[in-house]
Amino acid sequence: MDVFGLENSRELVVSWWPKINDVVHAVSPIWNTSRAFGIHVLRFDTTTDRPTLLELVLSFAITVIRIYMIYIILVTDAWDLIFVSSSQLVEKGLDIVLKIPFAMMLFVPWIFLFRKTKIFYISRDLDIFDALVNETFLCFVRTSCFLFSAIIFLFLQIAKYNYPANYQFFHMFSTLFATAAISIPLLSLASIRGLEFWMDHFFVLTFVGFSWSGGLLYNNICNVLLFHILYRIEVINDFLRKSITSDRLEDDLGSVLQLIKTLMRLHDKLSDISTNCSQCFGFSVGTSVFITMIHVLISQLITTFAFIRVMFYHYNETELNDSIIYTIGTTSYCCLPIITIWIAGHIKKRNVITFKLVHRIINTTNVVEIEDLLQQFSEQMNHRSPSVDFRFFDVDWPLLVKACSEAATYLIIMIQFETKI
DSSP: OOTTSOOTTSOOOOTTSOOOOSHHHHHHHHHHHHHHTTSOOOOTTOSOSSOOHHHHHHHHHHHHHHHHHHHHHHHSSHHHHHSOOSOHHHHHHHHHHTTHHHHHHHHHHHHHHHTHHHHHHHHHHHHHHHTOOOHHHHHHHHHTHHHHGGGHHHHHHHHHHTOOOOHHHHHHHHHHHHHHHHHHHHHHHHHHHOHHHHHHTHHHHHHHHHHHHHHHHHHHHHHHHHHHHHHHHHHHHHHHHHTSOHHHHHHOHHHHHHHHHHHHHHHHHHHHHHHHHHHHHSSBTTBSHHHHHHHHHHHHHHHHHHHHHHHHTSOOHHHHHHHHHHHHHHHHHHHHHHHHHHHHHHHHHHHHHHHHHHHHHHHHOOOHHHHHHHHHHHHHHHHOOOOOBOSSSBOSHHHHHHHHHHHHHHHHHHHHHHHHO
16 A cells, blocks of 8 residues: 555556656656746756756856846845834844745755756666656667666566556646645735735745745655655565465466566665665755755744734734744745655655565565575665665654754743743
């Protein structure tokens, strides 16, 4: 079963959604939307792992435009009018904290560009895992046999079992994330001061919404790719549950041995994908999911404090409405690391299930060849398993618990400080 309680062996399609045939199209809604917002200039199925001259020029142009717009924000009063509060802590705090995404967005296109090799490997490895065996791709494999000769057997094995890839489901998932990343900033900014205020300060607020959506899209790309990894781990678990049975072990030993070897290669391929995802979206060039988590913690802390303050100390209708909108807006950022932690936690849990399934077969089989091969599989998982790692820490549920406890501690300190004043 996958994270939504659906059978991975089922084809999850709906008649009213476009038919999606490969992993590139499955990721395309979130990838192309982020590309349109200037988060990067790369194709997901890039043909080369080196930055091209056009990509360098486009990245430089996007950076220059963003620097100019940041300058416009600093010299106009539109930004100061967005956040109005009788508390200097809230007003100045939100002013500083919510300008951080602008600086982050300056570096993000260059992160993608410098990590193009990793993105190239993610796209290629997902294709390898899903084994889209068609005439065009087989011709490509034959003409590039030096690079892919070692994995042709892998394609044939997966094609033999004909496992559904559910690309349409992933396409819907990506579309949902892209839509939320665009609509939340637009609705929040339109609600703060109204459309008339937006028209009066059109360029500033449009850039604010543009950058806000860009930050959400950047982190959502990471979450979508992690969900792809999570689904494929459960694919391996389903193979272990359903294909390696006692009857199959006795009747078709050669096929079972080949299947186990294939699963070992698939598991190692998922480890490659997760490692590249961590390196693309981990702590690098001063901006990452790690910094986003810190930014989310501070933003949520200030907005929650603003809401408590106007409710219990200095009630003002305008300030109360603003604090509610600020809380809703920052919660959209807050949801991103929570989703990352949720998926990362499930990836760890599914890896544990893989361990259990492998060892259950080891303990129940009487076939020495299968036992030896599964022991190698177990050792491989001990040394290397798919996981989300952002250099200085692993992403898992204890991280969220610690963040919440820190936020509660500082919130109490801020409330006490306000009471004394």
